[in-house]
Amino acid sequence: MNILSGNITSIQGSESLSLVKIAVESNTFTAIIIDTPESEAYFKIGNTVKVYFKETEVIIAKNEPLNISIQNKILCKIDSMKQGEILSELHLSFGEFNIKSLITTNACKTLNLKNGDAVLALIKTNEVSLSPND
Amino acid sequence: MIKFYAHKTLQTADGKLPLDVSFSVEKGQFITIYGNSGAGKTTILRILAGLTDTEKSLIEVEGECWNNTDKKIILPIQKRSVGFVFQDYALFPNLTVRENLEFALQKGNDKNIVNELLELMELQSLQNSKPQHLSGGQKQRVALARAIVRKPKILLLDEPLSALDDEMRFKLQDYILKAHQQYQLTTILVSHHLPEIFKLSTHVILLDKGKILKEGTPSFVFSEEKISSKFKLTGEIIAIEKSDVIYIVSVLSGSNIIKVIATEDEIMELKVGVKVLVASKAFNPMIQKIS
Numbered sequence: 001m002n003i004l005s006g007n008i009t010s011i012q013g014s015e016s017l018s019l020v021k022i023a024v025e026s027n028t029f030t031a032i033i034i035d036t037p038e039s040e041a042y043f044k045i046g047n048t049v050k051v052y053f054k055e056t057e058v059i060i061a062k063n064e065p066l067n068i069s070i071q072n073k074i075l076c077k078i079d080s081m082k083q084g085e086i087l088s089e090l091h092l093s094f095g096e097f098n099i100k101s102l103i104t105t106n107a108c109k110t111l112n113l114k115n116g117d118a119v120l121a122l123i124k125t126n127e128v129s130l131s132p133n134d
Numbered sequence: 135m136i137k138f139y140a141h142k143t144l145q146t147a148d149g150k151l152p153l154d155v156s157f158s159v160e161k162g163q164f165i166t167i168y169g170n171s172g173a174g175k176t177t178i179l180r181i182l183a184g185l186t187d188t189e190k191s192l193i194e195v196e197g198e199c200w201n202n203t204d205k206k207i208i209l210p211i212q213k214r215s216v217g218f219v220f221q222d223y224a225l226f227p228n229l230t231v232r233e234n235l236e237f238a239l240q241k242g243n244d245k246n247i248v249n250e251l252l253e254l255m256e257l258q259s260l261q262n263s264k265p266q267h268l269s270g271g272q273k274q275r276v277a278l279a280r281a282i283v284r285k286p287k288i289l290l291l292d293e294p295l296s297a298l299d300d301e302m303r304f305k306l307q308d309y310i311l312k313a314h315q316q317y318q319l320t321t322i323l324v325s326h327h328l329p330e331i332f333k334l335s336t337h338v339i340l341l342d343k344g345k346i347l348k349e350g351t352p353s354f355v356f357s358e359e360k361i362s363s364k365f366k367l368t369g370e371i372i373a374i375e376k377s378d379v380i381y382i383v384s385v386l387s388g389s390n391i392i393k394v395i396a397t398e399d400e401i402m403e404l405k406v407g408v409k410v411l412v413a414s415k416a417f418n419p420m421i422q423k424i425s
Contacts, residue, residue, distance in 0.1 A: 032417070042360075083379070129363045131360050
């Protein structure tokens with residue numbers, strides 16, 4: 001599980017759904033969640049929250065992709081890679097945060113990923129969960 | 135509304151232990167008391183029912199005083215509006231199912247409730263059978279129906295399903311929920327079974343060595359992380375298998391085994407037997423009608 005920490009900067013609500021923006025260092029994460037400021041006390045603009053997403057949900061792109069629906073695009077550096085036969089675990093960093101991505105080893109080879117490469121980590125809005133920071 | 139306070143010195147295997155507990159329950163709530171053996175769970179139920187005395191206690195049920203040791207008020211057992219179901223069924227062996235229910239009726243009770251309960255618990259076809267001809271699950275349904283015959287203010291369930299197999303347990307949970315809702319009971323359950331607690335209770339009291347450690351909703355009490363994910367299960371790890379650079383963790387939740395992928399770092403904290411929360415977003419699972 002990737003866990004980051006950030007501050008809620010905006011909440012756009014529609015009935016039970018909320019589209020939330022969270023500032024994590026200089027990046028903005030977007031999450032869609034089934035909670036509202038009324039249903040959850042911690043869920044307020046300015047509050048610090050933990051941001052969660054699973055390693056398998058982190059897509060890797062090498063060049064800035066154009067016209068893509070994914071809202072969360074984080075420029076990262078590859079610190080290390082653990083290659084298995086089918087899957088590879090990439091250890092990425094941006095600012096003081098580390099995240100991991102699990103992609104197929106084939107994809108890793110196709111993109112010709114190497115330590116030190118700059119890559120974009122892409123995470124769909126509906127893969128991001130939040131919890132209060134305690 | 136139930137207000138409960140009790141202080142009692144328990145004799146346990148490890149010596150004397152003071153039970154000192156205070157809580158309140160709203161009408162219609164389904165509360166579970168959870169804790170290790172010897173924490174005092176059953177004692178709390180027995181104090182409520184008037185079966186166990188205390189050194190100091192104050193119990194008020196919907197404005198009626200049941201215990202007030204300062205004023206030397208102890209309402210007798212038979213005047214307390216409680217239904218009690220234990221792990222053993224304690225049915226009268228010489229009476230039929232219907233007679234067992236009728237026996238529990240008091241003067242002034244509406245006799246129609248016996249028919250209503252036989253129907254609710256799906257016991258009509260067994261109503262003329264004696265307990266010895268019933269299975270464990272059927273006996274427990276009779277015991278549950280009998281506990282509700284007087285429409286008690288409080289239904290006390292002391293591990294009522296722990297002698298049953300999983301399948302029967304799930305069915306009985308549905309009967310308990312049905313009865314709780316239909317008769318707008320305030321129910322207090324003692325259970326060790328996490329899936330059961332999550333399914334049934336609105337509120338959990340975590341008891342340890344005679345004291346309340348934590349209370350709140352099941353997910354508040356049992357999950358470390360208050361994560362926003364809406365697809366959550368709790369269960370116990372039954373296997374961890376390494377595959378390639380990842381691990382496949384099998385989790386038993388209720389009678390289902392689910393599998394979750396974990397990374398090597400995550401596995402450091404996990405081992406077989408550990409209780410876990412499995413969470414995903416409501417957006418991910420696919421839903422299909424089954425025939």
